[in-house]
Amino acid sequence: MKKDLVxxxxxxxxxxxxxxxxxxxxxxxxxxxxxLDLCKNNILATLFYEASTRTRLSFxxxxxxxxxxxxxxxxxxxxxxxxxxxxxxxxxxxxxxxxVIAIRHPNEGSARVASQYSSVxxxxxxxxxxxxxxxxxLDLYTILKEKGSLSSLTILISGDLKFGRTTHSLAxxxxxxxxxxxxxxxxxxxxxxxxxxxxREEFNNFPQEGTNIRDFIHQVDxxxxxxxxxxxxxxxxxxxxxxxxxxxxxxxKSAKHETIVLHPLPRVNEISRDVDxxxxxxxFKQAFxxxxxxxALIATLLGKV
Amino acid sequence: MKKDLVxxxxxxxxxxxxxxxxxxxxxxxxxxxxxLDLCKNNILATLFYEASTRTRLSFxxxxxxxxxxxxxxxxxxxxxxxxxxxxxxxxxxxxxxxxVIAIRHPNEGSARVASQYSSVxxxxxxxxxxxxxxxxxLDLYTILKEKGSLSSLTILISGDLKFGRTTHSLAxxxxxxxxxxxxxxxxxxxxxxxxxxxxREEFNNFPQEGTNIRDFIHQVDxxxxxxxxxxxxxxxxxxxxxxxxxxxxxxxKSAKHETIVLHPLPRVNEISRDVDxxxxxxxFKQAFxxxxxxxALIATLLGKV
Amino acid sequence: MKKDLVxxxxxxxxxxxxxxxxxxxxxxxxxxxxxLDLCKNNILATLFYEASTRTRLSFxxxxxxxxxxxxxxxxxxxxxxxxxxxxxxxxxxxxxxxxVIAIRHPNEGSARVASQYSSVxxxxxxxxxxxxxxxxxLDLYTILKEKGSLSSLTILISGDLKFGRTTHSLAxxxxxxxxxxxxxxxxxxxxxxxxxxxxREEFNNFPQEGTNIRDFIHQVDxxxxxxxxxxxxxxxxxxxxxxxxxxxxxxxKSAKHETIVLHPLPRVNEISRDVDxxxxxxxFKQAFxxxxxxxALIATLLGKV
Numbered sequence: 001m002k003k004d005l006v007x008x009x010x011x012x013x014x015x016x017x018x019x020x021x022x023x024x025x026x027x028x029x030x031x032x033x034x035x036l037d038l039c040k041n042n043i044l045a046t047l048f049y050e051a052s053t054r055t056r057l058s059f060x061x062x063x064x065x066x067x068x069x070x071x072x073x074x075x076x077x078x079x080x081x082x083x084x085x086x087x088x089x090x091x092x093x094x095x096x097x098x099x100v101i102a103i104r105h106p107n108e109g110s111a112r113v114a115s116q117y118s119s120v121x122x123x124x125x126x127x128x129x130x131x132x133x134x135x136x137x138l139d140l141y142t143i144l145k146e147k148g149s150l151s152s153l154t155i156l157i158s159g160d161l162k163f164g165r166t167t168h169s170l171a172x173x174x175x176x177x178x179x180x181x182x183x184x185x186x187x188x189x190x191x192x193x194x195x196x197x198x199x200r201e202e203f204n205n206f207p208q209e210g211t212n213i214r215d216f217i218h219q220v221d222x223x224x225x226x227x228x229x230x231x232x233x234x235x236x237x238x239x240x241x242x243x244x245x246x247x248x249x250x251x252x253k254s255a256k257h258e259t260i261v262l263h264p265l266p267r268v269n270e271i272s273r274d275v276d277x278x279x280x281x282x283x284f285k286q287a288f289x290x291x292x293x294x295x296a297l298i299a300t301l302l303g304k305v
Numbered sequence: 306m307k308k309d310l311v312x313x314x315x316x317x318x319x320x321x322x323x324x325x326x327x328x329x330x331x332x333x334x335x336x337x338x339x340x341l342d343l344c345k346n347n348i349l350a351t352l353f354y355e356a357s358t359r360t361r362l363s364f365x366x367x368x369x370x371x372x373x374x375x376x377x378x379x380x381x382x383x384x385x386x387x388x389x390x391x392x393x394x395x396x397x398x399x400x401x402x403x404x405v406i407a408i409r410h411p412n413e414g415s416a417r418v419a420s421q422y423s424s425v426x427x428x429x430x431x432x433x434x435x436x437x438x439x440x441x442x443l444d445l446y447t448i449l450k451e452k453g454s455l456s457s458l459t460i461l462i463s464g465d466l467k468f469g470r471t472t473h474s475l476a477x478x479x480x481x482x483x484x485x486x487x488x489x490x491x492x493x494x495x496x497x498x499x500x501x502x503x504x505r506e507e508f509n510n511f512p513q514e515g516t517n518i519r520d521f522i523h524q525v526d527x528x529x530x531x532x533x534x535x536x537x538x539x540x541x542x543x544x545x546x547x548x549x550x551x552x553x554x555x556x557x558k559s560a561k562h563e564t565i566v567l568h569p570l571p572r573v574n575e576i577s578r579d580v581d582x583x584x585x586x587x588x589f590k591q592a593f594x595x596x597x598x599x600x601a602l603i604a605t606l607l608g609k610v
Numbered sequence: 611m612k613k614d615l616v617x618x619x620x621x622x623x624x625x626x627x628x629x630x631x632x633x634x635x636x637x638x639x640x641x642x643x644x645x646l647d648l649c650k651n652n653i654l655a656t657l658f659y660e661a662s663t664r665t666r667l668s669f670x671x672x673x674x675x676x677x678x679x680x681x682x683x684x685x686x687x688x689x690x691x692x693x694x695x696x697x698x699x700x701x702x703x704x705x706x707x708x709x710v711i712a713i714r715h716p717n718e719g720s721a722r723v724a725s726q727y728s729s730v731x732x733x734x735x736x737x738x739x740x741x742x743x744x745x746x747x748l749d750l751y752t753i754l755k756e757k758g759s760l761s762s763l764t765i766l767i768s769g770d771l772k773f774g775r776t777t778h779s780l781a782x783x784x785x786x787x788x789x790x791x792x793x794x795x796x797x798x799x800x801x802x803x804x805x806x807x808x809x810r811e812e813f814n815n816f817p818q819e820g821t822n823i824r825d826f827i828h829q830v831d832x833x834x835x836x837x838x839x840x841x842x843x844x845x846x847x848x849x850x851x852x853x854x855x856x857x858x859x860x861x862x863k864s865a866k867h868e869t870i871v872l873h874p875l876p877r878v879n880e881i882s883r884d885v886d887x888x889x890x891x892x893x894f895k896q897a898f899x900x901x902x903x904x905x906a907l908i909a910t911l912l913g914k915v
Contacts, residue, residue: 033346033347033404034346035345035346040645041643041644041645042643043671043674043675045667053378054398057350057376057377057378057399057402058402060376060402061348061376061402061403064348064374064376065348069674070376071667071670071671071674071680072667073663073667073684074378084876084878085875085876085877085878089875089876089877090876092894092897093664093875093894093897094667096894096897096898096900096901097667097668097670097671097901098671099643265390265394265398266389266390266394266395266398267390267394268389268390284397284398284401287397287398287401288401290401291401291402338651338652338709339651340650340651358683359703362655362681362682362683362704362707363707365681365707366653366681366707366708369653369679369681370653375681379683570695570699570703571694571695571699571700572695572699573694573695589702589703589706592702592703592706593706595706596706596707
């Protein structure tokens with residue numbers, strides 16, 4: 001495996017599956033409330049130049065479950081770090097205080113820059129709208145764990161597929177493992193052509209496309225719901241299309257008995273509260289999976305497994 | 306004991322006394338600078354939606370003394386968590402990253418909501434002006450530890466008893482253990498009638514009331530001082546009553562030799578600096594007691610004692 | 611050794627050298643990625659009333675490498691602590707939650723006040739422009755470690771020597787160990803007369819003074835570069851003198867083969883990026899040395915070595 005995880009492409013399919021095996025072990029330990037001591041000598045630095053409480057807390061939880069320590073900063077303070085100092089200098093300094101760095105930064109490419117200057121492994125915790133590989137890993141892991149396989153599945157991805165860029169890496173990663181896909185998005189917010197072209201040309205993958213989750217819900221094994229932001233569409237269009245992307249318990253009646261529902265969270269109203277009680281609703285379990293996945297990743301990058 | 310501590314009423318008198326026994330043990334360990342490993346496998350999440358450095362640091366210190374880890378956020382960042390996400394969703398997510406949650410939130414009732422959605426124990430670290438049960442516990446504990454009993458005591462509570470709502474749970478809790486009380490407050494800031502009625506009807510407890518701490522100081526075993534905020538009274542009234550609520554070493558001359566002085570802190574000027582050297586001034590020791598009390602509570606809720 | 615480290619003068623030369631011996635051991639442990647358990651029972655409180663991410667993270671890293679825990683606040687929240695509460699009260703409270711306190715505060719003398727009210731050791735992490743003794747220690751340690759001795763060396767200190775007050779403690783500390791010095795600064799930003807007088811009268815030390823680093827670069831064993839702030843000089847003067855204080859790889863050609871380059875960081879442009887690859891550029895190693903130095907200091911103050 002490479003020194004860093006900046007882009008999901010940094011990992012081969014085999015490396016991803018190996019991480020998932022390790023995550024299974026980590027998951028068992030977390031469920032038994034055991035603290036592993038694999039990384040007890042190690043420090044994780046969480047450099048969050050913009051707020052992302054969920055991602056940051058998940059990384060911290062992972063490191064604590066491995067017996068390690070965490071230092072760093074969250075958004076508000078990040079600005080003071082960068083005051084007049086280049087990212088390269090900050091990284092070279094923090095690499096002296098820690099053994100692995102998780103970075104979140106508003107600028108695309110910043111995690112790659114960090115990895116080039118860091119003497120310790122760097123994990124991209126989101127660089128602008130570009131890449132968020134640990135989210136992609138936990139999404140894949142959740143589907144695989146629940147359904148046993150990716151190649152035999154059909155997965156519906158819904159919401160704003162143009163600007164919701166985490167869906168881009170997810171789509172390509174699902175294609176890497178041979179999954180079939182359906183895309184549901186409002187007109188104007190469809191999956192970009194360059195992603196569709198990559199799916200076709202590199203993976204011979206031809207997703208179905210539509211404008212309403214109801215068109216696909218009955219035939220899919222998993223539904224991956226994301227937001228449609230009111231600002232993207234304008235008020236008239238938003239009101240017109242809103243209901244086509246809200247997963248309610250009414251809509252869930254059309255889904256198969258074993259169809260699972262995922263969401264990267266936080267949700268606003270694109271999944272109704274009444275779905276929460278549906279045993280097929282797995283988005284909080286998906287959030288839990290972020291911990292063993294990040295444990296597996298940190299332990300692997302530190303050479304502890 | 307219940308899964309959560311949201312309201313001091315969640316605890317029976319026996320449960321409170323049991324916690325105090327455990328706190329005694331914890332206190333001895335802290336004084337010997339021993340780290341217990343009772344909670345070494347556990348993570349405390351401190352979700353502070355408003356700043357309360359003292360309470361947060363005290364919870365963190367307690368968890369570290371138990372060998373555990375801490376993650377979370379303090380005020381400034383809390384706003385970003387809640388951006389578009391319900392408290393229920395945040396709690397369900399964070400419960401996946403931690404084993405016990407301490408929450409501070411400006412809205413009354415928020416800790417109860419949190420406890421309903423959390424799969425792990427929730428401790429109320431203050432919800433608006435409503436409840437702050439760990440403060441009440443450490444107040445009771447300090448008095449009991451110093452004086453040996455609550456039922457034979459008379460305790461003066463002074464300051465703004467109308468809006469200073471931590472005095473409300475304290476008064477009711479003291480009544481539960483049979484203590485007698487005196488209340489000193491400026492006119493208009495008296496203890497509310499519904500609290501007095503509860504004291505009378507549920508506990509057959511009839512506090513003396515007055516407008517100057519000097520009226521009671523000579524007869525009480527403990528003085529619990531709180532602030533009178535200038536804004537509450539208006540400038541003229543404030544100046545008129547201010548001196549009636551300032552505990553100075555001059556006023557302390559009227560107190561009994563063994564009368565103890567408590568304050569939830571931070572203080573502004575309602576206890577003069579010259580009282581700090583008085584051996585009866587126990588407010589910093591009271592702050593120390595917040596650590597063993599929270600240790601006892603966390604360890605109990607996690608089933609470790 | 612005293613209970614606290616507020617001013618570099620609190621340490622005798624022997625105490626400094628003893629700390630350096632301990633730092634050598636700590637450094638070896640850190641390089642082997644070993645966590646020491648010397649301070650596993652202890653809590654460090656980092657009270658940062660103004661942002662200083664580098665200093666804070668370095669303290670935290672040191673405490674984690676010693677097996678200890680860390681609580682505290684960074685700038686944004688510090689303001690809420692002090693809301694209406696005196697520094698003395700905050701310190702007396704936090705001393706109940708921790709075993710050693712590192713404080714950073716914008717006001718000169720605040721660390722001394724803190725040390726007077728704290729029942730646990732206090733380390734000054736910078737009080738305004740006054741003192742920053744752990745920075746001075748790591749500067750001295752880096753020079754001594756790299757060059758083997760201080761008394762036989764000549765050290766160039768460049769930049770704004772009037773307002774860049776960390777250079778003041780450094781200069782006096784170097785004189786304490788018998789080093790010779792050269793000072794290069796723009797006119798108007800020279801080392802203050804009271805520092806020069808101390809050097810002359812207390813240490814019989816007569817630094818050379820000039821206005822361009824090129825005047826001294828060929829003859830010195832170490833160059834300690836600091837910033838010249840544009841605002842201090844006015845635009846015309848700044849442009850006139852800027853190049854005289856920028857250390858470039860071109861300027862480094864005049865330096866001796868074994869001359870080392872130091873900088874307290876963060877740098878802006880006073881050391882060109884092309885110097886980073888020069889093996890004589892040791893400023894990131896200097897940053898690393900902040901960890902073992904602070905480990906040595908914390909462990910010593912806690913009586914663990």
